[in-house]
Structure formats: structure tokens, C-alpha cells
Amino acid sequence: MDKIKRNRDYIALFMAVFAAIVFILIATFSYKFAPNNPLATDYDNLLKAPCSQYFFGTDQLGRDIFSRILYGGRTSLLIAFLVTAIISVTGIVIGAVSGFCGGVVDGILMRISDMLMAFPGSIFTIALVSFMGTGLVNLIIAMSLTGWTYYARLSRSMVLSIKNNNYIEQARLGGANPIKVLNCYILPVIIPPLLVYISQDIGSKLLTIAGLSLLGLGSQPPTPEWGYMLSEGKEYMNSAPWMLLFPGIIILINVIVFNLLGDALQNVLNPKKSAI
Amino acid sequence: MKKTLVLLMIAAMTFASLAGCGKEVSKSDKSSDKVSVSKEAQDSHVNIALFTYIEGMDPATDWCGWNLTRCGVGETLVTVNENMEIEPLLADSYEQVDDTTYSFHIRKGVKFSNGTELTPEIVKASIERSIENNSRGQDLKIDSIKVDGENVIFTTKEPFSAFVYNMTEPMTVIVDTTADTSNYDTKPICTGPYYVKEYVSEEKIELEANENYWDKVAEIKSITALNIDSDTKTDAILAGDIDLAQGPAATTLSNVEGNDDVDIVKVTGTRENDFWLNCKEDSPLGDVNLRLALSYAIDRDVVAKVAGNGYSSPLTTAFPETVGYDSDKVKGQNYDVDKAKECLENAGYKDSDSDGYVDKNGENLELKISLSSSSNSAVSETLQDMWEKIGVKTEIEMLEDTSTIRKNGDFDILADSGWQTVNAGDGQKYLANRWKTDSTDNYGKYTSEKFEAVLEKLDKAFDKDERIAAFVEAQQVLADESPCIWLYANDNITLVNSKKIGNVTVFPIDYYLVTNEWTLEN
Numbered sequence: 097m098d099k100i101k102r103n104r105d106y107i108a109l110f111m112a113v114f115a116a117i118v119f120i121l122i123a124t125f126s127y128k129f130a131p132n133n134p135l136a137t138d139y140d141n142l143l144k145a146p147c148s149q150y151f152f153g154t155d156q157l158g159r160d161i162f163s164r165i166l167y168g169g170r171t172s173l174l175i176a177f178l179v180t181a182i183i184s185v186t187g188i189v190i191g192a193v194s195g196f197c198g199g200v201v202d203g204i205l206m207r208i209s210d211m212l213m214a215f216p217g218s219i220f221t222i223a224l225v226s227f228m229g230t231g232l233v234n235l236i237i238a239m240s241l242t243g244w245t246y247y248a249r250l251s252r253s254m255v256l257s258i259k260n261n262n263y264i265e266q267a268r269l270g271g272a273n274p275i276k277v278l279n280c281y282i283l284p285v286i287i288p289p290l291l292v293y294i295s296q297d298i299g300s301k302l303l304t305i306a307g308l309s310l311l312g313l314g315s316q317p318p319t320p321e322w323g324y325m326l327s328e329g330k331e332y333m334n335s336a337p338w339m340l341l342f343p344g345i346i347i348l349i350n351v352i353v354f355n356l357l358g359d360a361l362q363n364v365l366n367p368k369k370s371a372i
Numbered sequence: 373m374k375k376t377l378v379l380l381m382i383a384a385m386t387f388a389s390l391a392g393c394g395k396e397v398s399k400s401d402k403s404s405d406k407v408s409v410s411k412e413a414q415d416s417h418v419n420i421a422l423f424t425y426i427e428g429m430d431p432a433t434d435w436c437g438w439n440l441t442r443c444g445v446g447e448t449l450v451t452v453n454e455n456m457e458i459e460p461l462l463a464d465s466y467e468q469v470d471d472t473t474y475s476f477h478i479r480k481g482v483k484f485s486n487g488t489e490l491t492p493e494i495v496k497a498s499i500e501r502s503i504e505n506n507s508r509g510q511d512l513k514i515d516s517i518k519v520d521g522e523n524v525i526f527t528t529k530e531p532f533s534a535f536v537y538n539m540t541e542p543m544t545v546i547v548d549t550t551a552d553t554s555n556y557d558t559k560p561i562c563t564g565p566y567y568v569k570e571y572v573s574e575e576k577i578e579l580e581a582n583e584n585y586w587d588k589v590a591e592i593k594s595i596t597a598l599n600i601d602s603d604t605k606t607d608a609i610l611a612g613d614i615d616l617a618q619g620p621a622a623t624t625l626s627n628v629e630g631n632d633d634v635d636i637v638k639v640t641g642t643r644e645n646d647f648w649l650n651c652k653e654d655s656p657l658g659d660v661n662l663r664l665a666l667s668y669a670i671d672r673d674v675v676a677k678v679a680g681n682g683y684s685s686p687l688t689t690a691f692p693e694t695v696g697y698d699s700d701k702v703k704g705q706n707y708d709v710d711k712a713k714e715c716l717e718n719a720g721y722k723d724s725d726s727d728g729y730v731d732k733n734g735e736n737l738e739l740k741i742s743l744s745s746s747s748n749s750a751v752s753e754t755l756q757d758m759w760e761k762i763g764v765k766t767e768i769e770m771l772e773d774t775s776t777i778r779k780n781g782d783f784d785i786l787a788d789s790g791w792q793t794v795n796a797g798d799g800q801k802y803l804a805n806r807w808k809t810d811s812t813d814n815y816g817k818y819t820s821e822k823f824e825a826v827l828e829k830l831d832k833a834f835d836k837d838e839r840i841a842a843f844v845e846a847q848q849v850l851a852d853e854s855p856c857i858w859l860y861a862n863d864n865i866t867l868v869n870s871k872k873i874g875n876v877t878v879f880p881i882d883y884y885l886v887t888n889e890w891t892l893e894n
Contacts, residue, residue: 334626
């Protein structure tokens with residue numbers, strides 16, 4: 097029984113990884129797949145419904161929505177990956193150091209993270225972006241500044257739970273310096289479970305980016321970006337629903353894929369489903 | 373989210389009101405008389421959505437007077453009709469005595485909705501009240517107001533040829549100053565065909581026909597003016613929640629095109645849409661040749677199509693044609709890429725490094741288009757695309773709030789929209805506000821001696837032809853120096869449920885709407 101379930105878990109993981117890779121490849125090589133230039137306007141074909149020339153129709157400037165979605169994937173996925181990478185690495189390092197060192201260092205780092213966590217993340221991000229000015233770079237900075245705290249908390253608690261294990265003590269007695277202990281004995285243990293959280297976080301970051309761009313705080317026109325495409329489409333909800341529909345579906349699919357990837361990863365890495 | 377909630381609430385309200393109808397009908401067996409009365413009242417009731425929903429009803433406060441004229445509640449001494457001509461209203465005649473003196477003869481037999489008779493004394497007191505309390509009061513340039521028998525005599529501080537037009541400005545709506553004016557912010561007493569029965573802040577204005585009206589009493593007995601977002605007005609009329617919608621978003625109109633019940637009544641409006649150019653000397657756009665190049669590069673037919681979904685007309689001058697200032701005599705910049713390139717060269721810009729963008733002294737010309745993040749970026753993106761074709765690189769910057777950069781003149785190109793060009797039936801104020809040196813609304817910091825000279829000329833031009841000639845001259849100066857890029861004028865659109873309301877006039881000026889002429893259709 098267990099074996100069958102285990103195999104099923106592996107198949108699910110494989111499929112999720114495959115889907116994620118497909119999306120990443122499509123976004124990376126969008127310039128090869130896209131039938132049209134995503135910025136090329138066609139003033140004779142404004143708000144055209146989906147047809148053979150324009151699979152997903154055109155927007156208010158006659159631009160090909162299909163090509164824009166392909167190119168938009170580059171922006172949206174790239175930022176989501178970048179932000180997740182930045183916050184997970186800094187978060188894990190800060191958390192591990194904090195948990196490992198304890199004392200004053202732990203106190204200072206955790207109070208900073210408490211301060212950041214006191215505000216609801218998305219509202220704090222909006223405030224930061226409004227303060228620094230809109231734009232993708234500022235969006236990445238703002239999301240990175242607010243996002244690392246969860247990783248820090250998680251990794252710190254994990255470090256605390258294994259820090260006093262015998263093998264760590266032995267490594268220390270064997271002469272390993274703190275950096276080596278962290279590097280060779282602690283991080284390798286805590287990172288795999290965190291991978292689950294990281295892959296799920298990509299989905300939620302995609303949603304956050306789309307949400308902020310929808311509010312006009314992220315991507316600046318004419319750069320194609322899924323959230324901003326939704327924002328442009330909302331005024332044409334009645335006359336050109338495809339402007340909303342397709343970017344919406346794509347965001348949905350991507351978020352689902354990265355969430356499933358996280359779930360599948362969790363099943364494989366942690367079959368007992370104990371909470372991380 | 374908010375919109376969804378509003379829609380849900382509207383749906384719930386409709387459902388509730390339908391449920392109410394059902395009840396009434398079932399009762400009809402028992403007390404048929406009573407029901408027939410209420411049914412008749414219901415039949416002669418219509419729901420409408422105004423162009424914008426302004427908070428407050430007192431003409432002496434901010435722009436609230438516009439609510440009053442829109443709702444058919446308030447009347448001014450003279451008004452502007454659908455052909456943009458001055459028409460007598462509460463004054464049945466007027467004359468200009470000399471350069472600074474005007475005499476208005478007050479119509480006899482006019483009563484306020486509370487029954488008080490309109491007298492020249494009340495007219496004087498009411499206008500004085502508006503001048504004193506309204507920040508725009510000084511714009512009327514009134515020195516003194518005197519009552520002379522049945523006439524009210526106005527003296528202006530200086531020759532002010534637009535004076536009569538300024539008496540159509542809704543802040544001069546006449547209110548009954550003999551009554552208690554403390555609650556006029558919600559229930560002003562005026563002379564129009566309707567009076568305010570109930571005012572619910574941010575929600576609705578309940579209007580009832582004024583039985584004391586001096587002209588024909590309105591056929592439609594009660595009107596509810598609801599606060600509805602312009603994006604949802606079309607849906608609301610299709611759902612039957614409202615019977616008339618003023619100023620629905622043009623992008624939503626394809627849903628009602630070809631609909632048998634809903635008529636699209638339109639006329640080119642008096643509002644214009646333009647982009648400010650920063651004329652400060654240290655700005656690259658301080659060079660008139662560059663400004664002209666940008667203007668020549670724009671295909672305004674396309675811009676109008678993108679912006680108005682077929683409900684806008686292209687515009688190359690400061691006034692839309694409907695205003696009647698002979699804009700067709702003005703030579704603006706029509707789409708001409710070669711001319712644009714020529715102007716660029718005159719300004720010293722050339723693509724010397726062949727990167728596709730023009731440069732000067734080894735530096736690429738890069739301009740920023742700033743706009744509010746809540747507005748539609750379609751027009752900005754269209755312009756960006758068109759300017760790219762002449763090698764001018766632009767970047768779009770969406771800002772949470774544009775008021776700071778607007779005030780400080782801290783921008784290259786600023787998207788702006790919807791200036792009312794004739795907010796007192798006359799365009800002089802609009803010209804002076806926007807392009808006179810040191811005027812607070814002159815965001816582009818444009819200064820021109822030529823233009824100031826024309827403005828002075830306008831002050832003294834009392835003759836109509838002379839005035840129009842001065843307006844043409846002003847438009848020509850502005851077109852030649854392009855402190856702004858005029859793009860398009862939106863149609864004033866009103867959606868009317870033709871099965872319910874008839875005889876609706878659509879005015880070019882959007883602060884007029886409800887009249888006593890509206891009829892009930894079945």
C-alpha cells in the first residue's frame with residue numbers, strides 16, 4: 097500500500113515539475129514562440145475578438161494579447177523567482193545565524209523581524225512602493241524587504257530544534273568551527289523541508305505581483321505583465337472580456353502549478369505529512 | 373471589489389423593490405383606489421445617474437451648484453441652451469448699460485418651491501451670498517449689486533465682456549435667502565422644475581416636481597438621482613435599475629449599441645483632453661520646436677479612437693468646435709511625420725549614433741510621460757508609440773498622486789483630462805486659468821506676451837464677432853506655441869431608456885440635464 101502511494105507521490109511530483117519547467121521554458125523563449133511583437137500596435141484592429149490571426153484577441157491598442165501573455169510570463173515569473181530567491185536565501189541565513197548564535201544577535205535579528213511582521217505584508221509592500229515610487233525594481237525591493245521574515249522564523253525554529261543534537265555536539269568537539277557546523281551540519285538538514293515552502297511561495301508571489309500591478313504599482317506600461325494586463329482589461333470588461341479572461345486564466349494556472357509542486361514536494365520529502 | 377459590492381447591492385435592492393411590487397399588486401383586490409394612486413406615482417417616477425455626483429447642494433459651496441443645474445433644481449438669471457447661446461431664465465431680459473454696468477429685468481410671477489415669490493432683493497441677496505462664500509465668487513468681478521425697481525443692476529470692477537456668460541455659472545443659482553439657509557447643503561430652496569425632497573450623502577438625491585414652477589410643471593413627478601460609477605452606468609441601465617445615465621464610460625457602450633430600448637443620445641461635449649508640456653526654460657520642452665515636433669507626430673484620429681471607442685473627436689486646438697469659437701479657422705498641427713522630423717531638426721535633435729533615437733550634444737532625448745495610476749494608460753501608450761516613430765524616446769511613469777508634480781511643474785509631459793472649456797458658458801476663464809503667466813492652474817509654466825495681449829483684448833471685446841475673433845486669435849497663438857498637446861474631445865453621452873423617458877435634450881455643457889420638458893413614455 098505504502099509503496100503504491102509513494103509511487104503516486106513521485107509521479108505527481110514529476111508532473112508538477114514538468115509543468116513548471118514547461119511554463120518557465122515558454123516564458124524564457126517567448127520571443128521564439130510569440131507570433132507577434134508584444135509592443136506592436138495595430139490601430140485597425142483595436143479590441144478584436146480572438147481569431148486565427150490573434151489567438152487571444154487584441155487589446156485597446158490592437159496589440160496581440162497572446163504574444164503579450166507569452167512575454168508577460170517573462171516579467172511575472174522572473175520577478176516571482178527573483179523575489180523568492182532573495183527572500184529565501186536571506187531569510188534562511190538570518191534565521192539560521194540567529195538560531196545558532198542565540199543571545200544578543202538572536203534578540204536583535206528577531207526583533208527586527210517582529211517589527212516587519214507586525215504590519216500585514218501586502219499593505220506594508222504597497223506603502224513601501226508608494227513611498228519609493230512605482231516600478232518593477234522598487235517592487236522587487238519592497239517585496240524582498242517584507243518577505244524574508246517568514247523564512248527567518250521557520251529556519252530559526254528548525255535550527256533551535258536540532259542545535260542541541262548529539263551529532264552537532266560531536267562535530268563541535270571534533271573541532272569544526274561555527275561556520276562549518278552551520279554549513280555542513282545544519283543547513284543541509286533544514287533546507288529540504290523549506291523547499292516545499294519556497295515552491296509554494298512562488299505561487300503566492302506571482303499573485304502579489306499581479307495584485308500590485310493591477311493597482312498600477314508594479315509594472316509600468318507598455319511592458320507586458322499579467323497583472324497590468326488585467327488592470328488594462330478591467331475597463332473593457334464588457335466590450336472585450338478576452339482582455340481579462342486570458343491573463344486571468346494564465347495567472348490561475350501558474351499559481352496552481354507552483355502550489356501543486358509544493359504539495360507534491362511535501363508528500364515526497366515528508367511522507368508522514370508532519371507539519372513543517 | 374467595491375464595484376462588485378455595489379452591483380450586488382443594486383441587484384439586492386432591485387430584488388427587494390420587485391418583491392415590494394408583488395405585494396402591492398396582491399393587495400389591490402382589497403383597496404384598489406389606494407394602489408392605483410401609488411401605481412401612478414410609481415409610473416411617473418424615474419431613476420437617473422448624473423455625470424458626476426458632487427457632494428452637497430448649496431450653490432455657495434464649491435461646485436455644488438452644478439448638482440443643482442444638473443438636477444433641474446436650481447436656475448440662474450440667464451442660461452446657455454443646447455446651441456451654446458445665452459437664453460433668459462429668471463431674468464426675462466437684460467441689457468448692457470455701459471462697459472461696466474449690466475441691468476437684468478427679473479421675471480415676474482416666479483415662485484420658489486416653498487411658495488415665496490422671487491424678488492429682485494432676493495436675487496441680490498442670493499448672488500451676494502454666493503460671492504461671499506464661494507471661492508470662485510471673485511471670478512465674477514462684481515463691484516456692486518443694486519436693486520432698481522424690477523431690475524437688478526450689476527457693476528463690474530473693470531470692463532469684463534464675459535460678464536453675462538458668467539451669470540450662467542451655477543454658483544449663481546438663485547436661492548430663497550428669506551428662508552432658513554442653514555440646511556441648504558442638503559435641501560436648498562430654489563426655483564427650478566424640481567426640488568430636493570431628500571438628500572442622502574454619497575447615495576442619492578430624491579427630486580420631486582415643483583408644483584409652483586413658473587413655467588410648465590414637469591410631467592415626471594419624481595426622480596431619483598443615484599450615485600453610480602461611470603463604468604457601471606451602462607450595466608445599470610441595461611438591468612433596468614436606472615432609466616437615464618449621463619456620462620457612461622465610452623468603453624462600455626458597445627453593450628447598448630443596437631439595443632431597441634436604450635438610446636444613445638450624444639453631442640460633442642465642451643470638455644477637452646490634452647497633455648501638458650513643461651514649458652520651463654530648463655526643460656527640454658522649453659524649446660517650441662520640440663513641442664511642435666511632438667504635436668505633429670500625433671495621429672489624432674487614432675488617439676480619439678483609442679480613447680473614446682468611437683465616441684470622441686480629434687482636437688488640434690484649445691476649444692472643441694461645438695463651443696462655437698470658430699476652431700476650424702485655427703491652423704493646428706495635423707498629423708505629418710515629415711514636418712515633425714523637420715521640427716526636431718530645427719530644435720537641434722538628430723539621430724547621430726543611429727540607435728533609432730534622436731540626440732543632441734551626444735545625449736539621447738528622453739522624456740517622461742507622467743499620469744495618475746488610477747487612469748487609463750491607453751492614450752499615453754499610443755503617444756509613446758507615435759513618438760517612437762520620430763525617434764523620441766519616452767518613458768511612462770504611473771504615479772499614485774500627480775498633484776505634487778503638477779503644482780511644482782516637475783514633469784516633462786503630464787496626462788490630464790477633461791477640462792471644461794466653457795465653465796461659465798464662456799471660454800475666457802479657461803484660457804486665463806490655464807495659460808496666463810502665474811495662474812495657479814498653469815502647470816506647464818507657459819508664458820507668452822502674445823497670449824497675454826490677446827487675453828487683454830478679450831476683456832474689452834464686447835461685440836460678439838469681435839469676441840469670437842479674439843478667441844480665434846488666442847487659439848492660434850496657443851496652437852503655434854503648443855504649451856499643451858490637444859488630443860480629443862469626448863462626446864457628451866446620455867443613455868436614455870426610450871420606453872420610459874422621452875424628449876430628452878443633451879446639452880454640450882454637462883452641468884445641464886434634467887428639464888421640465890421630459891415626458892413619460894409607455
